[in-house]
Amino acid sequence: MSPTQWDFPVELCCRPMAFVTLTGLDVVYNAVHRAVWDAFCANRRADRVPISFKVLPGDHEYPKCRPKRTSYEWYIPKGILKTGWMNKHLNLVPALVVVFYELDWDEPQWKEKQSECATRVEIVRQSLQGRNTKVAVVLIQKKTPLPPGEDVIASERAAALCNACELSGKSLFVLPHTDHLVGYIIRLENAFYEHAQTYYYTEIRRVKSHKEFLNKTTHQLLFVRHQFKIAFFSELKQDTQNALKNYRTAYNLVHELRAHETNILEIKTMAGFINYKICRLCFQHNTPLDAIAQFRKHIDFCKKKIGSAELSFEHAAWMSKQFQAFGDLFDEAIKLGLTAIQTQNPGFYYQQAAYYAQERKQLAKTLCNHEASVMYPNPDPLETQTGVLDFYGQRSWRQGILSFDLSDPEKEKVGILAIQLKERNVVHSEMIITLLSNAVAQFKKYKCPRMKSHLMVQMGEEYYYAKDYTKALKLLDYVMCDYRSEGWWTLLTSILTTALKCSYLMAQLKDYITYSLELLGRASTLKDDQKSRIEKNLINVLMNESPDPEPDCDILAVKTAQKLWADRISLAGSNIFTIGVQDFVPFVQCKAKFHAPSFHVDVPIQFDIYLKADCPHPIRFSKLCVSFNNQEYNQFCVIEEASKASEVLENLTQGKMCLVPGKTRKLSFKFVAKTEDVGKKIEITSVDLALGNEMGRCVVLNWQGGGGDAASSQEALQAARSFKRRPKLPDNEVHWDSIIIQASTMIISRVPNISVHLRHEPPALTNEMYCLVVTVQSHEKTQIRDVKLTAGLKPGQDANLTQKTHVTLHGTELCDESYPALLTDIPVGDLHPGEQLEKMLYVRCGTVGSRMFLVYVSYLINTAVEEKEIVCKCHKDETVTIETVFPFDVAVKFVSTKFEHLERVYADIPFLLMTDVLSASPWALTIVSSELQLAPSMTTVDQLESQVDNVVLQTGESASECFCLRCPSLGNVEGGVATGHYIISWKRTSAMENIPIISTVITLPHVIVETIPLHVNAELPSFGRVRESLPVKYHLQNKTDLVQDVEISVEPSDAFMFSGLKQIRLPAQAFYTYQYFCQASGSTHG
Template sequence: MCDYRSEGWWTLLTSILTTALKCAYLMAQLKDYITYSLELLGRASTLKDDQKSRIEKNLINVLMNESPDPEPDCDALAVKTAQKLWADRISLAGSNVFTIGVQDFVPFVQCKAKFHAPSFHVDVPVQLDVYLRADCPHPVRFSRLCVGFNNQEYNQLCVIQEASRASEVLENTTQGRMCLVPGKTRKFLFKFVAKTEDVGKKIEITSVDLVLGHETGRCVVLSWQGGGGDAASSQEALQAARSFRRRPRLPDSEVHWDSVVVQASTMIISRVPNVSVQLRHDPPALTNEMYCLAVTVRSQEKSPIRDVKLTAGLKPGQDANLTQKTQVTLRGTELCDESCPALLTDVPVGDLQPGEQLEKTLYVRCGTVGSRMFLVYVSYLINTTIEDKEIVCKCHKDETVTIETVFPFDVAVKFVSTKFEHLERVYADIPFLLMTDLLSASPWALTIASSELQLAPSMTSVDQPESQLDRVVLQTGESASECFCLRCPAAGTGDGGVATGHYVVSWKRASAAPDIPVVSTVVTLPHVIVESIPLHVNADLPPFGRVRESLPVRYHLQNTTDLVQDVEISVEPSDAFMFSGLKQIRLRILPGTAQEMLYNFYPLMAGCQQLPSLHISLLRFPGFTHQLLRRFIPTSIFVKPQGRLVDDASIAAA
């Protein structure tokens, strides 16, 4: 018969149920007789009203522990046998309570349950309505209505019960709280206080039970699963939703049955907090700095709050790499390490009186650039009264903030010769310059505490390297440069070049507190290609010359190979100088030794003048060119004019 109900074959269903009711009567099957009677009285039955009235009276007789009247068109002999069976049923002592699940048939009572809201705060009573509608010919009285929940502790709080006599099941009047009038919708309000441990949980209606009858007779419990509905409810709801027929206007105390929508579950949420949470910080954050985030909590409750706890840090659910590269701590005087978590949980901060506030300072260290969402979550306990019952509510307030992390500065590195010419490669044992340019990319002023050059084992420093940026303050867009003179003792053997080392810059915000530690940013210096050179030439000469005064220049030639070098040296004159010394010479330099050449230059003109050009040729190394030589020795010098002679007369006059 389920297919007949789902497809709406009500005439066939009524015929089958009528026959089934006769069989149940003749066999004195109590539960079947009650079940078929309930459905034949319902809205799906096509019986006439007088037939329904007869069935309803028989049902009431059964509920009052009396024998029903015989069904029409039954054999007289079978009726006598049935009456005897009914008499035996009535006289036998046994269970008089019949629970009938109505989800698979269409009874004469319809039910819908509806919570007032999808969620309730824990300090607000949970309210729900149960709507009942009877389709039988005469008013009927019930003795008990109860609602079952997934948390059974609430079941006893949602019960309507009224003592009545068994003879009052068939109600002659339409008055009374426990009376259902045919065609009228009755609404019953239930209210209870949710338990604090159910905050964050869902409360669901699992069943609605309606009891017909009385304990002295028989009880029939109509049980709806969830928020109500029977075998025909879903189809009727769909038809009502598609219907464009205007509903008639009803009094304010009545509702249209089709307008009631089942709401079988609700969520219990925490009490609305009455505290303010303010965040104070200076974005953006800089990579690896101890970023200060001040949290101010102010109580606006009318009573004291206690057990205030703070949870702050990286909001869960973000990229795993952000979690690994973000640390949060309460100690700003120490740098965070990998042991510090990305989220501090349940940090106790004490109690607050009404109007009182407290401040907690957090320090966040972000190891990579990008956007991060941070969560600040404040929870506390407060006593409140609801429905004359005092409960302890746990409230919470959360704030989120997105903080961008940027690089504090950019570092550019280049290799130049001692004449500040760009070098693609350097030469073994020949000094060169490493220049670093630090460009501030921070929107805030930066204080450079110090800098340090950590050389690789393959590099040595010509002099003792010292920081040239101590206590330098850089504004946005400003840059600072350093220069280090280095030497590579041996040529590289690989194509990747020789490691230079690391450049370490210690810095912090200029506006940071004095106890905030500095941040050390380590920059890996690029590799450099190192080549060998057969002859190293360098020159010793004064920083400047003077017209018509001797300018001594010494050239040092060192053989860096294991071979004897045959060297041809020539000097090309310059119009700005006279010179004394060997203009052309050929000499031999032993392996690992040096040869010194001395020239005296006589400047003839003032200004920046070209020195006489030194040309060197190596017979064993034709590739040693004049252009390569120009990288190591100076080619010009500044010449000052000759000083004025002061005679004795001028001195006397003065």
């Protein structure tokens, strides 16, 4: 029995379309006919009517029509559905035959052509032999016809042609061969589709008419057959709703049939066909839940209808096909726009199909396990005269026999044997792998990683059973990572066991060693005796010997593998295998830990390597190497013990490299860092542990970084969350979980043994040369050399501070913009033990605010580390924050000559400029001198001399000056007139003499100047005596260019009597004199 027997027939799975045949077209030699045919069948869009076209000759013989029955009284059906019926109505019996004929309405030989056309139509009718197939005629014309009713000749000749051909007017068409051919063809198609609809409607009525002759006693099969045919014709008619309704009825009728071992296969076959149709139409109607419900009902009905126990593998094959077909339908619906979800997608159906395929494989292995001497029956009971069965689901040796009793048990026995022998030749693994692959693709698409991994394991196992070990290893190796990362150790052990068998049967050395290492480890759930066997095999491989076969392997495959292993032993090549363990869980664990996160360069770097074995027996390793990011340190961290390969499992109580299962071995290392690595990180890049030796085979386990494997992070997390108290261990042992990997350390400079002191008098004053005294004293036991000083503004502060801060070593000259903010690497010589030096640093701060200053001292010193002489560069830095403040506040005001406050001054009238310098410094300030620099618009009344030379101001004290000025008339100046600058030269009183004097320039405020026409000035003595005369003189000055007419009146006062003119009218003389006579003592006003 062919394995493709369970595939659904193509005619069942395709979309039924109306079948129309075209005759009279010569598509090979006639270009016009070829163009017409191409327009029908080439590049059909989805919106065109669903018709299947075929070009046939006019005298083609169609399948004969069986004579119609008038009674079913004595008719006994031989089966449900014939194997050729669906194909017959899809591809052999047309719904419409179209006769194409080239004939124009103005044809000169019309009669002859009309007769020839009628003859062709008659030939077609005879070849249909009484079927209800419709016939139509299409006239291919060269000219475009006139609109209906306008061409009288065409109307008359069309009626005559219809009479000659016995056609109705609706069955005659005209096809002009013009540029718009496709448009005419589409209109023809629509007309053909209507004719086809009528044909299938007639067929449905014909089949329905048979029902009245049937009875349920003897015609149960016919009820199913007729209902299926009605549904199928409805599909051809594109009436999918009625088709679905009739398929559901047919499905129910199938399950009403009496089932027996002799007909169970036919019942299941038809049930499967009808179920497929129902599910397909449900998906087509966008009702996926109905499809799923129908399929579940179908499986529930049929899963226990196994049939013959000797052929139970057929039931598994049938079940597998049901799930696969539904998965295909589901997937096709998704591609057409249906939305699936994680919990309901085609992957589950492909998975179940694979499950039944695996069950089929197991049943076949049990039931078809005949001796090699059993021969295939001759003649073949599975062969038929036509090569195909008459009815779906029947046995070839008893077709059409519906009796429940087996008339010929011997023939039944031979038939079953033939099926079993053919089943034995089926490649089950190939089918299983295909189904699992489909399921994996679906679960990957819908993001179900665990389901995907589970099925990939099954695929790998099937490849193993199919002896395709390479693909099996590839798949198993892929999924191992997922199970390791999630800690599914039992599943991982099972997968590793299969992978070990594959690697053994292919004699893959590295893979065999890798899987053996992991199966011996803590992640493996194998028993100790199994681990001992694997450990022994691993040692044999390292000794360049063949391992023992893995259990439960195919005998022939083992023999082939033994030859491959023998070849591996004889071949010369590299015997060193390096295996990175970060992606799996070997039987040895490794952790590296530096003693401290940082080491001074003059202290040896110390770290420990911890090793722990999880194998069943003690084991000896041959070499341990630690690699660093600076490879020059690698040479100091190697442990090697010479041993023979045979000693790997012997003498295990001696030597550092002997590991006892469950015990932690600590190996300590130390080395001296290089001085050029100061400030750098030393990192362990890998740890290599060698098992075996180069004389045989050597396996190098490589841990990246400071150790750890695929399970380490998960175990560390569990240990951190655990509240379980650890048992007490001896002093020389440690708990493995308490060891934390520390794979890197920092090399820092030697601790300096010097003192750095800063002496200064804060705060700093703006623009002064602020002195910072740096004292460095050596406390080293030997001379230090190449001492260098870096001092100034600490980098990383505000850029404005950098631009306004300047540093120098020379305090005798003022810093300008060219001086830097930080002086670097100032050489200061060597220092002997106890010796100290002082360096004076001068800082000029141009703005107020806080600044952080850095003083960094570096030096070289010779020292011995582990009896090795090295030169260490030491450094020490001090920082200090210095506040900068203004040295003094300067207040400026304008007053009259009577010391009255002025908001404005008058042109050519003297006024006073007063300055007041208030000390804001906590230290005494010495004002060396002051200077008034007048603007061109101002003039002095008397000589300008400093009145505060060498004045010492304490905190809060002030010094004032007064200057008499005059401003000539300048007209109206917007914003006032510039006065000039006030320059104060000063220094700290405590500063040394060679410290330069600081000049602070104060910009004086502008003043508003007004012009007055008349100026009055009184000239009087500074005091007078009571009852004595007091002369007073008034000066009047005209400030304009015009003669002014002024009237002056003098008012008497109680304090004075006066003699002189009481009222005057100008112009008059330039001045007037009055004699005052004081009446009272004190300050009086006249």
